[in-house]
Amino acid sequence: MPKDNDRLRGSSLETSRQLALDALLFLAGDTLRITKFLNATGMEAAELRERAREDTTLVAVLEYLLADESLLLVFAANGGHHPADVAPALERLQREGDMSGGGR
Numbered sequence: 001m002p003k004d005n006d007r008l009r010g011s012s013l014e015t016s017r018q019l020a021l022d023a024l025l026f027l028a029g030d031t032l033r034i035t036k037f038l039n040a041t042g043m044e045a046a047e048l049r050e051r052a053r054e055d056t057t058l059v060a061v062l063e064y065l066l067a068d069e070s071l072l073l074v075f076a077a078n079g080g081h082h083p084a085d086v087a088p089a090l091e092r093l094q095r096e097g098d099m100s101g102g103g104r
Helices: 013-028 031-041 046-053 055-066 071-080 083-094
Strands: none
Touching: 013 031, 013 055, 013 071, 013 083, 031 046, 031 055, 046 055, 055 071, 055 083, 071 083
């Protein structure tokens, strides 16, 4: 039986991207949450809309979640995700994603 921190190890890059998109939708679903994210990243709302599916943006979303354990736990509880899935998804995106800032 795999350990919790191994849950996403065998998953695809697309699964990691989907988790990050779910996290972005979670942030965008609340004005205060998305405002804090935008302030933390220095992104403007229009830029976020343009770059929402880029791996660099998805990495920023997961890093932001991992920096705030209470937010991470709320995301996991509300989205049916396991909190331990976020760090492996981030690692996969950093390792295998397109970090050039361009499209996928």
